[in-house]
Amino acid sequence: MIVTLRRGWSIEWAVVFVPHKSAVIEIDCYQVLRELSDYLEADLPPELRLQIERHLNKCNHCTAVYDGMRNIVRLLGDEKAIELPEGFSRRLHPRLVSAAR
Numbered sequence: 001m002i003v004t005l006r007r008g009w010s011i012e013w014a015v016v017f018v019p020h021k022s023a024v025i026e027i028d029c030y031q032v033l034r035e036l037s038d039y040l041e042a043d044l045p046p047e048l049r050l051q052i053e054r055h056l057n058k059c060n061h062c063t064a065v066y067d068g069m070r071n072i073v074r075l076l077g078d079e080k081a082i083e084l085p086e087g088f089s090r091r092l093h094p095r096l097v098s099a100a101r
């Protein structure tokens with residue numbers, strides 16, 4: 001069920017109708033994508049991580065974005081993947097500059 005009403009109301013709705021113990025308030029794609037980079041960097045409170053995990057489990061769109069982001073982060077985090085031959089960027093740079101003209 002997707003709650004499209006105002007945020008404050010939807011949170012109240014969840015508090016009133018969802019049994020408190022297992023309550024995981026559903027979040028939408030917009031919220032997931034906004035938090036996704038923090039999620040990748042493990043920089044989120046546990047409740048929010050759980051909400052995002054639940055959403056990713058059932059939303060192909062956000063999962064695709066997440067996979068793409070994770071690949072980029074992995075490449076950037078892996079020094080070998082971005083290590084360039086000596087002089088490579090020095091030779092490449094003028095070419096990029098002239099190509100941009």
Ligand SMILES: [Zn+2]
Pocket residue numbers: 028029030032055059060061062063
């Ligand atoms: Zn989504």
